[in-house]
Amino acid sequence: MAAAMQLNTLMSNMFATGLLDDQFQQLQMLQDPSAPDFVAEVVTLFCEDGERIIGELAKLLDKPAVDFDKVDAFVHQLKGSSASVGAQRVKNTCIQFREFCQGKSRDGCLKTLDAVRNDFYDLRSKFQTMLQLEQQVQASFYPKQ
């Protein structure tokens, strides 16, 4: 089945490139017939949360006087949720980001915000593909739905 193979390739790629780490595998193992949408639910919440936080960060860094404590608090949130879902690359970029917050470097923060945004959008688009492929695989196994 083409979708299953594509899904396999996508997942291997996401782990091999360090986009995802072992924590994500742990979450995948929690999915079972009694919780068939667990991964989709967590991934969706992460994407919504990430989008919201990145928006807040952009606003805070746009102000003439940057409140680095507030910026740091939001980055801390994003770091936390990325760690919880196994979004390794986003998490690592957040760790760098916090260093610039602590150093009160607006330029450093702006550059890292761009990096976080890119990493997050890359992950989000791959997550969306993953969920679509999973649905296709499900549909092929259970055609009479």
Place this chain on the structure above:
Amino acid sequence: MMSCKGLGGEGSAAAAAALPHVLAVDDSSVDRAVISGILRSSKFRVTAVDSGKRALELLGSVCVIFLNLNLLLPFRLCASVLHVLPITFVLGLQEANVSMIITDYWMPEMTGYELLKKVKESSKLKGIPVVIMSSENVPTRITRCMEEGAEDFLLKPVQPSDVSRLCNRVLR
């Protein structure tokens, strides 16, 4: 917002009530979903709330009934409709009856530490084991929580193996 995962009409109420009920407290929606999933896969009933305040509301089990009535009636009427209680049980609402609390440390308004203190100060609630989760490994923080009576301190990201080890110990 409260999500009562695992509660509900499916199966018999008695069978569901036999499973330990864990109250998870975390202001992060992602972390609430993850901890709920981990606990549910270990066959616990989970209620996940987003703040210490809501956790304390739930822990006063009579208030659970009030909270549920709130969905139907203005709050002020709740006190005068206690005769409706039998109906709330027929609707399948369950008592809080919490066997363990697992809470994030760093939350706005009330930290997990403050929630721990309030639980341990309450004659009704102090017997409930409280576990603290944190993404930061701060030894003084850990010591303070353990001294205040925390059952354990888990570093985030929390993994299924951490939780099953913990629950087997705490909820024999």
